[in-house]
Amino acid sequence: MPRKDFIAIDNFSFSYGAAKVLHGINMDIPEKQVTALIGPSGCGKSTLLRNMNRMNDLIEGVQHEGDIRLDGKSLYDPNVEVISLRKRVGMVFQKYNPFAKTIYENVVFSLRVAGRNKRSELDDVVERTLRSAALWDEVKDRLHTSAFGLSGGQQQRLCIARAIANQPEILLMDEPCAALDPTATLRIEDLIRDLKEQFTIVIVTHNMEQASRCSDLTAFLYMGELVEYDRTLKVFETPKEERTEAYISGRFS
Numbered sequence: 001m002p003r004k005d006f007i008a009i010d011n012f013s014f015s016y017g018a019a020k021v022l023h024g025i026n027m028d029i030p031e032k033q034v035t036a037l038i039g040p041s042g043c044g045k046s047t048l049l050r051n052m053n054r055m056n057d058l059i060e061g062v063q064h065e066g067d068i069r070l071d072g073k074s075l076y077d078p079n080v081e082v083i084s085l086r087k088r089v090g091m092v093f094q095k096y097n098p099f100a101k102t103i104y105e106n107v108v109f110s111l112r113v114a115g116r117n118k119r120s121e122l123d124d125v126v127e128r129t130l131r132s133a134a135l136w137d138e139v140k141d142r143l144h145t146s147a148f149g150l151s152g153g154q155q156q157r158l159c160i161a162r163a164i165a166n167q168p169e170i171l172l173m174d175e176p177c178a179a180l181d182p183t184a185t186l187r188i189e190d191l192i193r194d195l196k197e198q199f200t201i202v203i204v205t206h207n208m209e210q211a212s213r214c215s216d217l218t219a220f221l222y223m224g225e226l227v228e229y230d231r232t233l234k235v236f237e238t239p240k241e242e243r244t245e246a247y248i249s250g251r252f253s
């Protein structure tokens with residue numbers, strides 16, 4: 001049975017120095033579903049997402065209260081090593097950012113870092129991962145050419161492949177289609193729907209249609225508070241809160 005509170009966010013608040021930007025967020029994110037974080041610019045979506053793999057830790061002066069648990073275990077447990085956490089939680093960013101390497105070497109990057117260099121294993125991972133990222137057919141004849149030779153949408157799918165090559169449990173996506181055209185966007189949305197068979201996905205998006213097309217649950221944040229969190233259909237069709245209704249109907253952005 002997939003776990004309903006695979007990522008359990010428990011009364012979580014977060015500050016950059018004196019600026020408190022998340023206020024007592026409570027949210028259970030289920031396993032192998034797509035959960036979208038929506039809300040106006042600056043409401044704290046990326047901050048919340050980046051806390052799910054402790055990416056904000058390196059910023060000076062940050063503080064948190066409350067807890068985030070992955071599969072029952074606190075991210076802040078002193079025994080949790082951030083490096084092993086990042087293996088469990090992959091991340092894809094707004095601007096596709098392949099490394100200046102070949103397509104093949106981008107996919108196997110995290111395996112090489114972990115000292116896994118056996119050619120036959122790497123070949124298998126490359127094919128399986130590129131198939132999962134819906135890119136194999138387009139690149140199988142040019143695996144050893146530069147990743148920069150791909151289109152923007154292909155480069156983003158390659159970044160998704162790189163993020164999932166080491167089989168994380170969770171995939172965090174921060175506006176993954178923001179730099180893509182509508183056709184490439186739809187391909188990534190198809191891919192997100194396929195990938196939830198294997199991964200728990202959390203996506204930040206400004207695009208309401210995208211949230212309604214590809215997420216199972218939607219959380220609406222406003223000024224660092226979680227205003228509403230429910231099944232996506234419910235949030236879009238019969239929101240409980242006036243502020244959610246106003247936002248999704250475009251009365252403010």
Ligand SMILES: Nc1ncnc2c1ncn2[C@@H]1O[C@H](COP(=O)(O)OP(=O)(O)OP(=O)(O)O)[C@@H](O)[C@H]1O
Nearest residue numbers: 016019021039040041042043044045046047048059
């Ligand atoms: N590194 C940082 N240092 C200080 N303040 C930050 C930092 N990153 C974000 N903030 C502030 O935290 C608040 C929340 O920002 P965040 O990027 O999480 O919001 P967002 O909802 O993802 O916004 P957007 O949709 O514009 O990307 C904003 O007021 C922002 O200015």
